[in-house]
Amino acid sequence: MFRLTISVLFVLYVTSAQNTSKYVVPKVTVKALQPNGFRIYIPAVYLTLTGDDRIKMFHIEANFYSHNGTFYKSIREFSVEETNGYWMYEDLETPLRVGDTVVYYIFVAFKRGVTDIFHWLLKVPGYTGQGRYKITEKDVVHKKDLLEPSPDVYNTCKRTATEIFKGKACSDKTIFEDHFDTFRKDLWQIEQYIPHDDPYHPFVTYQNKPSNPTVFVEDGLLVIKPRLPGNITEFSDGSFLYEKSHLGDECTNKICADQPGIFSAVLSGKLKAKVAFTYGIVEIRAKMPIGDWLYPEIQLESLTKKYGNANYSSGVLKIASVFGNEGSNDTYNNKFLGGSPLLNIACLSDHKTTKKISNGTWSDDFHIYSLKWTPDAIEQYVDGEMWDRFRPGRRGLRSWLPLNCRKNWFELLGTGGKMAPFDHHFSLTLGVAVGGMIFPDNITGTVGVKPWRNKERRALQKFWKDLPNWYQTWTQPLLIDYVKISAL
Secondary structure (H helix, E strand, C coil): CCEECCCCHHHHHHHHECCHHHCCCCCCEEEEEECCCEEEEEECEEEECCEEEECCEEEEEEEEECCCCCEEEEEEEEECCCECCEEEEEECCCCCCCCCEEEEEEEEECCCCCCCHHHHHHHCCEEEEEEEEECCHHHEEEHHHCCCCCCHHHHCCCCCCCEECCCCCCCCCEEEEECCCCCCCCCEEECCECCCCCCCCCCEEECCCCCCCCEEEECCEEEECCECHHHCCCCCHHHHHHCCCECHHHCCCCCCECCCCCCCCEEECEEEEEEEEECEEEEEEEECCECCCEEEEEEEEECCCCCCCHHHCCCEEEEEECCCCCCCCCCCCCCEEECCEECCHHHCCCCCCCEECCCCCCCCCCEEEEEEECCCCEEEEECCEEEEEECCECCEHHHHCCHHHCCHHHHHHCCCCCCCCCCCCEEEEEEEEECCCCCCCCCECCCCECCCCCCCCCHHHHHHHCHHHHHHHCCECEEEEEEEEECC
């Protein structure tokens, strides 16, 4: 295999990288060889959003860290030849141990264009990707037992029920992944809008200001942190609460300004994955927020609003919902995990389950929250254990709706499949909401009773006046370690 170490890394990335939204660079596989050495590789054939392509060039830059975080090695390698269906770098001397971490940045291209390598680097279009790989026991292989990776695994695209909007899916393959080593605009859109059409009417505006962002990456984690407007240099408490807010050209949704008599009290963050799909497996490792009247929005939202827009009538799949309150009654506190599919909150079905944690709260540590969405069922998992399943009845999912909902919208669901409204493309969204009508009246928070009532005109104003009580409880934002979406 021909390899060439290069020193024109920044020239390569600046001049050669394309819009990576058209292609998801595969995560590398790392094998630790015993007694010493390691192998890093990616498949030569990899799924793109327009079909399969064969990689013609591979560049990797990687830093190696021991289990205690100490840096001990770096590599920069460039290759123009694949080996047995893989692009591979191999070192037979350097020790790599369980617990070590490899932080990598790769570049791949599907064209060669010219034979002169230096000029090719300046001209060939390609794609970049990055991530980290932590060595576990399953990654350790003795040199004498080392088997060459089989290219057949990647040369065959197995059929799957998963569909990707403007793309192609292969069974068991990853269609979206992010470990948040940096914020990737090619994978995410930061939402900026005023959710006045949200049926729960949260007291927020989704907005990300550079002076004090609500969405950012820090120490390998995605952080979504609500802010008070007075903490943002672009606002003051008085102007934001008592005057109209207008997002202008930054707006990403249809509602970009406050409506008369309706204002938002808190700035919060929300982002949407730049991939939409039907059926698949979503896995998110997250640490839930702590604070009165906070709740995460970790969910799948309809791309086209096929069955209407009002009241989530096109469906919302809540992957995980844990209220930030530490002292509230009933299930509205961070000891309970919720996350049922919502068909239409104007006519909720009786399907609402929660899972109580055995010790502590769901906000104490990271947990892996998963959703498996198939043509036959919706299953929810936490840390690998299934805790809820939702299946269609004789007339599909709509069978579980109460009788008072069996009108025009109910009949519209009948035009879809048995999983309607969950039979079309959805996108993953991550955010934090505050207050609104999702909390029943008269429940208690960490400090005092809920200060507003859901149907009163001055609900937001009463919430805002109680700021000295609830704001002191906001001690932890929503933290996301990684996100992965796979085909069935």
